Amino acid sequence: MAKIEFLDLGIQPIANNFLLTADQIKNEYKFHLTVTFDEETKLVSLSDFVPPELMFNDSYVYYSSLSQTMRSHFKETADALIREFSPRKILEIGSNDGVFLKNFENEMAIAVEPCGNFAEITKNLGYTTYKNFWTSELAEEIAFNHGRQDLIFAANCICHIQNLDEAFDAISKSLSSSGVFVFEDPSLLKMMERNSYDQIYDEHAHIFSVTSLKSILREYGLEIFKVQNLSIHGGSNRIFACHEKTRKIDKSVEENLTKENNFGLNSIAAYRQFSKNVQRSKDQLLDLLSELKRKKYKIVSYGATSKSTTVFNYCEIGPDLIDYIVDTTEAKQGKLSPGVHIPVISPEDGFDNSVNYAFLGAWNYEKEITQKEKIFLESNRFITHVPHVRFIK
Numbered sequence: 287m288a289k290i291e292f293l294d295l296g297i298q299p300i301a302n303n304f305l306l307t308a309d310q311i312k313n314e315y316k317f318h319l320t321v322t323f324d325e326e327t328k329l330v331s332l333s334d335f336v337p338p339e340l341m342f343n344d345s346y347v348y349y350s351s352l353s354q355t356m357r358s359h360f361k362e363t364a365d366a367l368i369r370e371f372s373p374r375k376i377l378e379i380g381s382n383d384g385v386f387l388k389n390f391e392n393e394m395a396i397a398v399e400p401c402g403n404f405a406e407i408t409k410n411l412g413y414t415t416y417k418n419f420w421t422s423e424l425a426e427e428i429a430f431n432h433g434r435q436d437l438i439f440a441a442n443c444i445c446h447i448q449n450l451d452e453a454f455d456a457i458s459k460s461l462s463s464s465g466v467f468v469f470e471d472p473s474l475l476k477m478m479e480r481n482s483y484d485q486i487y488d489e490h491a492h493i494f495s496v497t498s499l500k501s502i503l504r505e506y507g508l509e510i511f512k513v514q515n516l517s518i519h520g521g522s523n524r525i526f527a528c529h530e531k532t533r534k535i536d537k538s539v540e541e542n543l544t545k546e547n548n549f550g551l552n553s554i555a556a557y558r559q560f561s562k563n564v565q566r567s568k569d570q571l572l573d574l575l576s577e578l579k580r581k582k583y584k585i586v587s588y589g590a591t592s593k594s595t596t597v598f599n600y601c602e603i604g605p606d607l608i609d610y611i612v613d614t615t616e617a618k619q620g621k622l623s624p625g626v627h628i629p630v631i632s633p634e635d636g637f638d639n640s641v642n643y644a645f646l647g648a649w650n651y652e653k654e655i656t657q658k659e660k661i662f663l664e665s666n667r668f669i670t671h672v673p674h675v676r677f678i679k
């Protein structure tokens with residue numbers, strides 16, 4: 287059984303490394319983004335990982351609380367987990383700005399977050415916060431100080447962890463005997479179905495299928511007992527795991543394994559086809575944007591997302607095609623986008639009636655954004671590449 291490289295997304299920068307100074311521009315870190323399928327575990331991972339400290343540090347710019355979609359999502363998630371499991375001790379790995387933990391009392395919950403700017407936020411909210419990456423050593427320290435946990439939660443974080451063996455081993459040892467480990471990350475099946483190759487960037491060390499997680503978790507005595515398919519982040523899976531043989535297995539586990547197998551996720555052919563689809567998407571997007579530009583239309587991008595970093599760098603789309611990117615995140619405004627160096631400005635400054643077309647970098651928030659931008663849509667169009675290159679009506 288071998289690891290097979292099936293996709294080459296070219297030379298890429300760090301997806302969230304927005305640039306301000308001449309020095310940052312000169313020393314910008316770049317790496318070759320290629321993707322591998324492991325025939326044995328069925329795990330899809332980046333062929334080479336970027337050092338975590340370069341991505342997750344004190345100037346990390348992704349605030350989960352910034353969108354209404356995410357705020358509601360995490361409130362509903364917390365309410366549902368409380369209803370179903372009544373946890374008394376909760377640990378969140380990758381707690382970002384506390385959008386999930388906020389729904390629990392201070393004494394019940396512990397935050398683990400390597401980015402100092404976010405660790406500061408949960409600390410100020412009154413939660414015991416460990417400003418660390420999730421490692422065996424940290425897990426031992428937390429177990430020593432606080433005992434084992436009833437609920438370990440992580441959203442869009444486990445797929446960031448390069449060494450899954452250490453992470454799952456530490457989780458298994460930190461979970462109480464009847465505890466639950468609930469985590470959500472982008473779904474490999476949804477990515478392949480929708481050709482949303484921009485789920486792939488430095489932070490996403492792995493793109494999980496239920497199939498691969500089942501086989502890896504088993505190594506650490508953990509078992510998946512339920513799977514929920516979510517629309518969040520362009521299609522994610524919420525995985526519920528527990529110590530082996532401690533809970534009844536819901537039929538959603540088998541249903542998801544079957545769906546993945548039927549799509550072909552267990553063999554390399556589907557990945558080779560995906561690679562061809564990605565190339566086609568690039569050609570079509572470049573054709574469309576070039577054609578609109580020839581006609582002298584003004585094109586901007588909406589949402590300076592990590593996903594759009596992959597698209598722009600893979601397709602080599604720079605300021606010659608996209609005048610600027612509008613984004614509500616203050617920490618990104620006034621800076622240049624990673625790699626292709628498109629200026630980022632606030633929507634107030636740039637999303638006006640001079641714009642004819644807007645590439646929807648934040649396509650995973652399509653509903654929220656099209657609701658908000660009804661006036662723009664009266665005479666203009668959003669463009670997306672998901673599931674194929676098209677205008678959004």
Ligand code: TMP
Pocket residue numbers: 348352353588589590591592593612613614615618647648650651654655658
């Ligand atoms: P994400 O795709 O990595 O979640 O990032 C979403 C980015 O899109 C984030 O920088 C905020 C930005 N955004 C806007 O600028 N306007 C919006 O209405 C929404 C929903 C997001």
